[in-house]
Structures are given as C-alpha cells and as structure tokens.
Amino acid sequence: MLNEVENYLLVLEHLRGQVRDLLVKFSAESLDWRPLEGTGDLATNSPAALVTHLAGSENFLIAHVIGGRPIQRDREGEFRTKEVEVAELLRRLSAGTGMAEEILSPLTLAQLEESRKWLTGSGTVRRCILHAISHYAAHLGHMQLTYQLWLDQVGKVQLASNPDRIAAGRETSTEGRGKKGK
Numbered sequence: 001m002l003n004e005v006e007n008y009l010l011v012l013e014h015l016r017g018q019v020r021d022l023l024v025k026f027s028a029e030s031l032d033w034r035p036l037e038g039t040g041d042l043a044t045n046s047p048a049a050l051v052t053h054l055a056g057s058e059n060f061l062i063a064h065v066i067g068g069r070p071i072q073r074d075r076e077g078e079f080r081t082k083e084v085e086v087a088e089l090l091r092r093l094s095a096g097t098g099m100a101e102e103i104l105s106p107l108t109l110a111q112l113e114e115s116r117k118w119l120t121g122s123g124t125v126r127r128c129i130l131h132a133i134s135h136y137a138a139h140l141g142h143m144q145l146t147y148q149l150w151l152d153q154v155g156k157v158q159l160a161s162n163p164d165r166i167a168a169g170r171e172t173s174t175e176g177r178g179k180k181g182k
C-alpha cells in the first residue's frame with residue numbers, strides 16, 4: 001500500500017473515531033435535536049442526520065466515485081433521519097472502515113491521478129479522497145457545535161427549573177462545561 005493512501009486511511013479512521021466518541025455523548029433526545037429548525041441556508045442538521053449523511057457520503061465518494069461500484073443512496077433522506085439509536089448510527093459509521101480500506105489500499109500513484117466526477121465537483125481520485133476527508137472534518141465540527149449548543153440549552157432549562165440556584169449565585173450558564181480561559 002502506498003504511504004500516501006495509508007495516511008488517507010489513517011486520517012479517515014481518526015475522523016470516524018472522533019465522530020464515534022462524540023456520538024456516544026449525545027442523549028437519545030439530543031440525537032434528533034437541531035439548533036435551528038427550518039429549511040434553507042440557515043437551517044441546521046441533527047447529529048443523527050449528520051452521521052447518516054457522513055456514512056452515505058463516504059460510501060458514495062469512495063465506493064461509487066472511486067471504486068466504480070453501484071450504490072443505492074437517498075441523499076435527501078439522510079437529512080431526514082430521526083429516531084435512530086446510537087448503536088445503529090455507530091454501525092452505519094463503521095461500515096465505511098472496511099470498504100475504504102478495500103477500495104483505497106490497492107491504489108497506485110497512476111490511479112490517484114485518474115479523473116473522476118461527483119455531485120459537487122470533479123478532479124483526480126486524490127482530490128476525491130481529500131474531499132471525503134474535508135467533508136468529514138466539516139461535519140464533525142457541526143456535530144461539536146451542536147453538542148455544545150445542546151449542553152447550553154439543557155443547562156438553561158435546568159437553571160430555569162431551579163431559580164434558587166441562580167439567586168444563590170452558585171451556577172452560571174457556562175459552569176461545568178469545560179470552558180477554558182485564555
């Protein structure tokens with residue numbers, strides 16, 4: 001296996017691992033929570049939808065675009081994902097590991113330079129792999145922000161339900177959330 005491809009696989013697995021580690025922190029209720037409801041540019045996606053989309057996107061980019069395999073995908077449906085348990089989301093995410101290794105491991109330098117087209121662009125196989133990696137990183141960031149916003153939302157609800165704690169000055173909206181000073 002080319003060192004370059006091995007590094008791509010390591011980065012993909014590292015990103016998948018970060019998504020897995022974050023995913024298990026979400027409660028069942030928060031998996032379907034969206035910080036901003038609605039549609040259009042300002043709408044956000046739930047953690048469950050993001051994980052389902054990442055799995056679908058990785059399968060599309062690596063298995064279909066690079067590997068040439070036919071796949072069944074409902075991209076729009078990925079964003080409507082609801083009421084899926086963490087175990088199932090982890091299974092969807094983990095399915096990409098073996099598939100990516102199987103398809104990317106045998107690639108040669110010449111194959112990395114071959115041209116491909118996908119929904120949002122075109123370029124070399126190398127560029128497609130890098131697109132998959134950057135896509136993971138972007139949605140991991142979305143999930144991290146969603147988790148932080150969820151904690152803030154839950155904290156405000158807990159504070160509002162116990163006004164004596166606020167009056168006593170024992171709790172603020174950022175206490176206990178790992179906020180670090182500069």
